[in-house]
Amino acid sequence: MKRHNIFAGAKRALKAMTLAGVLCTGALVVQPAMADVAQSGDVVKVRMGGDASQTRIVIELGKSVAGQVVTREGETSRQVIALPDIDLGDAMSGQGQGLVKDWRIDNVAGSTRLKLNFKSGAKIYRRFLLPPADGISVYRYVIDVVPQNTDISTPKVAPVPVIPTTVQSQTQLAATKMRTKKIVVIDAGHGGKDPGALGGNTYEKDVNLAAAKALRDALTRTGRYTVIMTRDTDSFVDLAARVRIARSADADLFISLHSDAGGNGDTSGASIYTLSDSGTERAARKALVKGDWSLADGASTDAMVNRILIDLTQRATKNRSATFAQLVMDNISESTPLLKTNLRQAGLFVLLAPDVPAVLLEMGFVNNAKDEAMLNDSRHRAIMMGQVAKAIDLYFANNVQYASFAGLN
Incomplete structure (x- = not known):
């Protein structure tokens, strides 16, 4: 018996793909879009990959995080994600790739926040956290961005992969x-x-x-x-x-x-x-x-x-x-x-x-x-x-x- 009788539908399908999209093979592989930025506090590195159809941002962290989108749901020019309990030294920023024009991580009113500016109308498709595994000592907070007119009620058949761990x-x-x-x-x-x-x-x-x-x-x-x-x-x-x-x-x-x-x-x-x-x-x-x-x-x-x-x-x-x-x-x-x-x-x-x-x-x-x-x-x-x-x-x-x-x- 399905356990999500009350909440069946699109959410179940999206969640079922959250980890499926992490390590499967495909044409698109995340490659750095900028020179490595030196570690700042709990933020180890920011990586980016993809194109104008789907862009992935991977934030490597020294600890677990439950990110929260703090901008309004219909915002298509930018998105801001709060990273609670993440300590940041100096602000970090860089050029984007695909749908992302540029990004910045800094402290706002005592809270660490990631700001993504989009080149054109876009929205966040999904977010999830990967723990350390098989020699990878960091947590990876993953954000997938798609064009604003993309129908996300049904998951994509070929989600963006990240470099395999095991x-x-x-x-x-x-x-x-x-x-x-x-x-x-x-x-x-x-x-x-x-x-x-x-x-x-x-x-x-x-x-x-x-x-x-x-x-x-x-x-x-x-x-x-x-x-x-x-x-x-x-x-x-x-x-x-x-x-x-x-x-x-x-x-x-x-x-x-x-x-x-x-x-x-x-x-x-x-x-x-x-x-x-x-x-x-x-x-x-x-x-x-x-x-x-x-x-x-x-x-x-x-x-x-x-x-x-x-x-x-x-x-x-x-x-x-x-x-x-x-x-x-x-x-x-x-x-x-x-x-x-x-x-x-x-x-x-x-x-x-x-x-x-x-x-x-x-x-x-x-x-x-x-x-x-x-x-x-x-x-x-x-x-x-x-x-x-x-x-x-x-x-x-x-x-x-x-x-x-x-x-x-």
């Missing part, structure tokens, strides 16, 4: 265009400068990444899924970016893999978290704010109607998350010891997306010698992640059966 990402993202495949986002918890919990001789970040790759491989072998990983190397990706990756990809399911720690090392067993009531309220407040957390642009001008729509969406999302969590526990119990209370709720940040069913799986305790040995055993990881993959199969099969039953009534 072969694995090219494969998974090219498949995003085929919506016959479910999109599963796998989040390997922690990474880079954030090692997570420490076992006898194990960092949690390493265990999580190894398990994420095993789950990716298990799902890829089925041929039924498009798999996207929030990180596939030992890199740091902040929590907000992990959620944005899932929402930008229009994910059908999000699973975050972690390894627990606590007490004196006697506690062992796996557990799973879904979003708590307090986290639900926090997510609703974020979704009511226009931006990359909102459920739909201009869904209604009535705040009460918007809140009702958010509540309905969250209720469906929480129910599906709970269903999936139970399936995971039922399946991994065949190979993995479980905590006595293994179905849990918390307001964890990575579970906040109001429209993406999400769970956080604690695979065991790295500070328990027995659990640590299992988590570091590649054979056990393959079995455990195979069982998680089976739970994912059952989850989507249940959704199809439910949708079919609903259609007959």
Whole structure:
């Protein structure tokens, strides 16, 4: 069953292409339109490519950002995008390319802003954030611009590509265009400068990444899924970016893999978290704010109607998350010891997306010698992640059966 019944249509199609357009092959490749500008604060570099039919701007950043357009929607001569929490030293500017006449990043009233001046009438087609991956240590905030008369109610068949980062990402993202495949986002918890919990001789970040790759491989072998990983190397990706990756990809399911720690090392067993009531309220407040957390642009001008729509969406999302969590526990119990209370709720940040069913799986305790040995055993990881993959199969099969039953009534 489609999870966006309320917000079906153009938005789903556009979001489904957000990551598909990042790494696919094509005639247009982003090349610098100007000499490199020296880094200023969190802004590392600005790159630009394209032509008069579509132009892409890539801003390389030292941290994650949720950009916000601050000019009016119908503006066609320029656009200004606020970059909250981005520190800037000296202002940066340069000549444009394609549809962009020139650009400038500077501080306006204490806020870092990007100003794009267009050569002729143009508008922003889409914006999204790419996290660090496979040797790329920066975040990339991507903006696509098209002529003002372009119909963007239907996504382009051949979106502008950016230079590939990994072969694995090219494969998974090219498949995003085929919506016959479910999109599963796998989040390997922690990474880079954030090692997570420490076992006898194990960092949690390493265990999580190894398990994420095993789950990716298990799902890829089925041929039924498009798999996207929030990180596939030992890199740091902040929590907000992990959620944005899932929402930008229009994910059908999000699973975050972690390894627990606590007490004196006697506690062992796996557990799973879904979003708590307090986290639900926090997510609703974020979704009511226009931006990359909102459920739909201009869904209604009535705040009460918007809140009702958010509540309905969250209720469906929480129910599906709970269903999936139970399936995971039922399946991994065949190979993995479980905590006595293994179905849990918390307001964890990575579970906040109001429209993406999400769970956080604690695979065991790295500070328990027995659990640590299992988590570091590649054979056990393959079995455990195979069982998680089976739970994912059952989850989507249940959704199809439910949708079919609903259609007959």
